[in-house]
Each structure stands twice: as structure tokens, then as C-alpha cells.
Amino acid sequence: MSEQEQKEIEALYTDAHHWHINAGAETIHAKRLSGRFRTYKWYAASLWISFFILPYFRSEDHQAILFDIPNRQFHLGSLTIWPQDIWMLSLLLILLAITLFAVTAIAGRVWCGYFCLQTVWTDAFTWLEDKIEGNPIQRRKLDAAPWSLQKLGKKVIKHLLWLLISIATGVTFTAYFTDAYQLWIDVVTLQAPLIAWVTIGFFVFFTYVFAGFMREQVCFWLCPYARIQSVMVDKDTELPTYDLARGEPRGKMRHNAGAQKGDCIDCRLCVGVCPTGVDIREGMQEGCITCGMCIDACDSIMDKVKRPRGLIRYASRKELSGESLPPVLKRPRVITYSVVLLLSIAGIIYGLTHIPPVELSVVHERQPLFTQMSDGSIQNRYTIKAVNKTPQRLTFRLHITGLDGVNIKMPDGDIITLQPEGTIPFHVFLRMKPALLKKKKTKIRFILESMNATDKLKIKKRSVFIGPAT
Numbered sequence: 001m002s003e004q005e006q007k008e009i010e011a012l013y014t015d016a017h018h019w020h021i022n023a024g025a026e027t028i029h030a031k032r033l034s035g036r037f038r039t040y041k042w043y044a045a046s047l048w049i050s051f052f053i054l055p056y057f058r059s060e061d062h063q064a065i066l067f068d069i070p071n072r073q074f075h076l077g078s079l080t081i082w083p084q085d086i087w088m089l090s091l092l093l094i095l096l097a098i099t100l101f102a103v104t105a106i107a108g109r110v111w112c113g114y115f116c117l118q119t120v121w122t123d124a125f126t127w128l129e130d131k132i133e134g135n136p137i138q139r140r141k142l143d144a145a146p147w148s149l150q151k152l153g154k155k156v157i158k159h160l161l162w163l164l165i166s167i168a169t170g171v172t173f174t175a176y177f178t179d180a181y182q183l184w185i186d187v188v189t190l191q192a193p194l195i196a197w198v199t200i201g202f203f204v205f206f207t208y209v210f211a212g213f214m215r216e217q218v219c220f221w222l223c224p225y226a227r228i229q230s231v232m233v234d235k236d237t238e239l240p241t242y243d244l245a246r247g248e249p250r251g252k253m254r255h256n257a258g259a260q261k262g263d264c265i266d267c268r269l270c271v272g273v274c275p276t277g278v279d280i281r282e283g284m285q286e287g288c289i290t291c292g293m294c295i296d297a298c299d300s301i302m303d304k305v306k307r308p309r310g311l312i313r314y315a316s317r318k319e320l321s322g323e324s325l326p327p328v329l330k331r332p333r334v335i336t337y338s339v340v341l342l343l344s345i346a347g348i349i350y351g352l353t354h355i356p357p358v359e360l361s362v363v364h365e366r367q368p369l370f371t372q373m374s375d376g377s378i379q380n381r382y383t384i385k386a387v388n389k390t391p392q393r394l395t396f397r398l399h400i401t402g403l404d405g406v407n408i409k410m411p412d413g414d415i416i417t418l419q420p421e422g423t424i425p426f427h428v429f430l431r432m433k434p435a436l437l438k439k440k441k442t443k444i445r446f447i448l449e450s451m452n453a454t455d456k457l458k459i460k461k462r463s464v465f466i467g468p469a470t
């Protein structure tokens with residue numbers, strides 16, 4: 001490749017005036033073609049079928065996946081995650097974010113092109129549109145035609161089907177927060193609570209508007225990921241790229257093959273199939289969601305004109321400029337992301353396998369730090385909260401260690417009974433004779449010891465006992 005050609009490729013990545021974004025003034029009617037990446041897109045989209053099915057699975061006596069907000073519990077199969085274990089959610093969010101960064105560093109916006117619910121739902125909506133109103137040329141003609149019974153019929157059927165998908169989406173989202181079967185009964189009998197109607201309405205509205213009307217505009221203007229992708233990709237990132245050196249100078253097919261220098265016959269099929277209206281020949285652009293539809297389109301043209309496939313292909317800047325590409329696992333970004341990813345996975349696995357059956361919190365009362373009783377003894381007050389995360393009733397005895405001669409005062413002696421998946425807050429008063437206190441501040445431990453014969457639970461919590469200065 002000549003130096004001049006290399007400079008031209010570089011310019012396409014940096015020259016902002018090449019960028020073109022359809023700001024919503026025109027509706028993009030992308031042509032649908034079969035091909036390798038279209039098939040991948042269908043496979044990826046079919047994973048979303050599980051989204052519609054999962055709320056109906058049961059585990060033990062509850063829904064297998066349930067965000068039980070009123071009871072502040074998250075059920076995942078037989079696991080119950082409590083607010084105290086919410087740190088795992090932070091790790092999960094880090095895991096998801098880093099996975100997204102790592103995938104973007106390797107292959108650009110694969111998430112957008114294949115998995116994002118906005119693009120997947122839009123693809124489903126436009127597939128229906130294609131079936132009802134015809135191909136892009138027929139759709140444009142229909143849009144421009146005056147209203148007739150036929151036009152009205154097609155539009156009504158299309159919007160009804162879009163609404164049906166939106167309703168199914170809205171109810172399914174809501175079903176992750178309440179019993180899915182009961183929700184359907186309540187919806188069908190119009191007995192659902194107000195909060196359920198509001199949640200369903202919210203998701204129905206935004207599914208219908210985003211996937212039916214705004215489509216690629218959501219990616220352009222609402223999604224922050226599109227804005228920050230430029231800092232996640234580098235020269236090693238493989239993106240759908242037009243091979244400028246091979247394609248240019250572009251020109252219509254001519255019978256005199258000798259006059260045709262580049263492989264691009266300027267058929268514009270790659271633009272016609274693009275769901276975001278991008279002309280990939282103008283270089284990497286913000287609107288490109290790396291769906292690969294232009295690759296399928298161009299490959300089909302190359303087959304027809306008997307030229308090798310890959311005029312548009314997944315390629316990195318390094319590859320196009322003739323440099324060798326380092327192996328994926330030797331790239332600094334990928335190494336960094338992988339380390340964070342592995343740490344997050346290890347943290348989540350540790351968290352899930354070490355969820356304590358009982359959570360204990362002890363707060364030492366600060367106002368006042370201690371009280372001198374009429375008999376001269378020193379009293380400290382503690383607020384205790386015990387959470388039983390198991391489905392069994394548990395009974396514990398409370399001990400204090402680190403303070404010999406302490407007297408415990410509680411509502412029911414030193415016995416605590418925790419109902420299944422129940423929480424109990426209570427106060428504990430510790431009293432000491434001043435003569436036995438060796439220090440102003442003594443480190444102590446609250447210990448809950450199970451009285452159930454079947455388990456040997458022992459939960460410890462650190463605190464302090466404070467007395468007057470000695």
C-alpha cells in the first residue's frame with residue numbers, strides 16, 4: 001500500500017466533515033437482505049426470547065427470578081439476595097460494564113448491533129413493517145400516497161401488532177417485580193394495582209415510541225454508549241470497514257472492465273441496508289452500530305461482479321495500514337479489562353457462596369455514650385438488627401465477650417427468635433459495675449449462638465462498651 005493510500009485511510013477516521021447523521025428528518029427504510037451477519041443477528045436476537053419466558057419459572061415457593069421490592073429481596077433460583085448483600089450488585093454492574101468495554105475494545109459496538117434491546121426491538125418492528133407494507137420502495141410509496149382504505153388497513157394492522165409487542169414487553173418487564181402469573185390475571189381482569197399499571201404503561205409507551213418511531217435516533221441522541229465508544233476503540237479494534245485502497249476510485253459497472261479501477265461499483269446497497277443510514281464508505285461514524293449488514297450487502301454484490309468478498313469487512317486500523325495485529329490477549333486494554341473482569345467474577349462467586357444465613361448489625365447509642373444508674377452501675381445502650389435469611393425459624397442466645405461481669409438486659413431475656421426470612425430490631429442494655437471497668441473504652445463482641453440442634457450457627461459482631469474516664 002502506498003503512503004498516499006495510508007494517509008487517505010487515516011483521514012477517514014479523523015475527518016469530521018465526512019460524518020453524516022440523519023437527525024430524524026427522514027424515515028430510514030432499510031432493505032433487508034439475508035447473509036452471514038443477518039443470521040448472527042437473528043441468533044443473537046433470539047436470546048431475548050428467554051426474557052419473555054424466564055418470569056414463569058418457579059423455584060421452591062416463589063418465582064425463580066423476582067425483584068421483590070416490597071420485601072427488599074432479590075430471588076435468583078434458590079438464592080435470596082438481601083439488601084445487606086447489595087455489594088454483589090456493584091460487582092455485577094462492574095462486571096457488565098467491563099464486559100462491554102472489553103467487547104468494544106475487540107470488536108466495537110457488537111452489543112448495539114446484535115444484543116441491545118433498542119436495536120433488537122427496532123429490527124422486529126421493521127421486520128413486521130416489511131411484511132405488512134412491503135419493501136423500502138413500496139413503503140416510501142405508501143407513505144407518500146394519499147390516505148385510502150388499503151393504506152389505512154395496513155397502517156392499523158402494523159400499529160396494532162407493534163402495540164401487542166409493546167404490551168407483551170411492558171407486562172414482561174413488570175413480571176420481574178411481582179408474581180408473573182398473578183400479574184397476567186390482574187391485567188386481564190383489570191384488577192392490577194396502580195403501580196403495576198404505571199410500570200406497564202411506562203414500558204409499553206417507550207417500547208412503542210422508541211422501536212416504532214424513534215428507532216436509530218435513540219442510538220444517536222439518547223444512548224450515552226454511542227458517545228463514549230470513541231474512547232473504547234483503538235487501532236486494534238476490528239470494525240466494519242470499507243477497504244478504501246481496494247474500492248476506490250469507485251464507479252458504476254462498465255462493460256469495459258479496464259476502465260474500472262476500484263472494486264466499488266457505487267451501487268449504494270451498503271447504504272440501503274444500513275439501519276442507521278450510514279455510508280460506511282465515508283469512514284467510521286458515530287451512527288455505525290457495527291451490525292455487519294453492509295458487509296452482507298457488499299459481499300452479495302462482490303459475488304455478482306465476480307470480485308473477492310470483503311470490500312467491506314471487519315478490519316482494524318492497523319490491519320488496513322499494513323501493520324500486524326497483536327493477538328487479542330496481548331493487547332494492554334484487553335489485559336486490563338480481563339483482570340478487572342476476573343476479579344469481579346471471583347468477588348461475585350465468593351459473595352454468592354458465602355451469603356451468611358443470619359445478618360447482625362450492632363449500633364452503639366451515642367446520645368448519651370453511657371448512663372450512670374441509681375445503683376452506680378454504668379449502662380450502655382445498643383440498637384441491634386438481626387436478619388434471618390433462611391426459610392426456617394431460628395432461635396439464638398446472645399452472649400457478650402471481652403467484658404467480664406457484664407449484665408445483659410433485653411426484652412426477652414437473652415433469647416432471640418427470628419421468624420423465617422424475618423428481621424427483628426431490638427435494644428440491648430449492658431450494665432457494668434464501675435469497679436470492674438479497666439478502661440474508658442472496652443472492645444467487646446456480641447455473639448449470637450444458635451439454640452437449634454440441627455445447626456451450629458454463631459454470628460459475631462464487634463462493638464465497644466464505654467464508661468467514665470478512670
Ligand code: SF4
Pocket residue numbers: 240270273274275276277278279280287288289290291292293294295
Ligand atoms: S454502517 Fe454497516 S455495520 Fe454500521 S450500522 Fe450501517 S450497516 Fe451496520
Ligand code: SF4
Pocket residue numbers: 242247250263264265266267268269270271281297298299301311312
Ligand atoms: S455495496 Fe459494496 S460495491 Fe456497492 S456501493 Fe457499497 S461498497 Fe460499493
